Amino acid sequence: MHKLLALVMVAILSSNVFASDGGINEETSLNGTDFQTMEYNKIVYAEQEFTISLTLKNGTTNISHINWITQVCINSGVCYPPKTIQMDTLDNETWTASVIVDQEATYLNWRIDQVDDNDTVVRIPETGFGWKIWSDCWYDGEEWGGNDTSCITEEESDSLPGFISSLTLSAIIIAGLIVKRSEGKYE
Structure with missing residues (x-):
């Protein structure tokens, strides 16, 4: 049970990193609507x-x-x-x-x-x-895109990807520690 909980936590914490492809528009079909x-x-x-x-x-x-x-x-x-x-x-x-x-x-x-x-x-x-x-x-969160480059700032382009990567890595390490700790208690 604790392994499942740890995996769910990792999935939730890292879901925004893998959520969608940048720059690709999404559209819902109008079929079945008025x-x-x-x-x-x-x-x-x-x-x-x-x-x-x-x-x-x-x-x-x-x-x-x-x-x-x-x-x-x-x-x-x-x-x-x-x-x-x-x-x-x-x-x-x-x-x-x-x-x-x-x-x-x-x-x-x-x-x-x-x-x-x-x-x-x-x-x-x-x-x-x-x-x-x-x-x-x-x-x-990972890369810049679009036809206009006026919004690109060095501060954001250098620091934000590292922040997201470190947050994801921290979540994985915490989940691993929880799994390891729970294995020792219940065996």
Whole structure:
């Protein structure tokens, strides 16, 4: 049991190191939803407006409003709390919303909450964020990327990877000590 607990701790502590590939956008399929299309830029630009546009399938009528839940993550590894933006529409078919992206943004996450006339919420995707769009100058904890190099700083590029590596190594050593210690007690 203690070995399993130690392995789970290591997996949790090191999961952010291996979480995803830097610079690769992620998109959720709109199949099975009331949306026909979603349009947006494939790159997030610092301190510029990022806009999405959703078009409903024909025959979708009972929508009260649509919320766009965004989360900006920055190059230091911090993700800001999610922000809810109510989307606008003129014809109840095409819905749009915009957000100004932070200067040090690594990527923008989002999901869609569709609210019907009875206040029933349909979340797309059901859990987590379904979209991740990387900026033009990003740092994923290991390497810099994007077309713009203005966000790269020597301090971050030299110290952060070592910090993450030492944190991961410390977690593995602690897990090993826990396993070794528990083996001696229960044999």
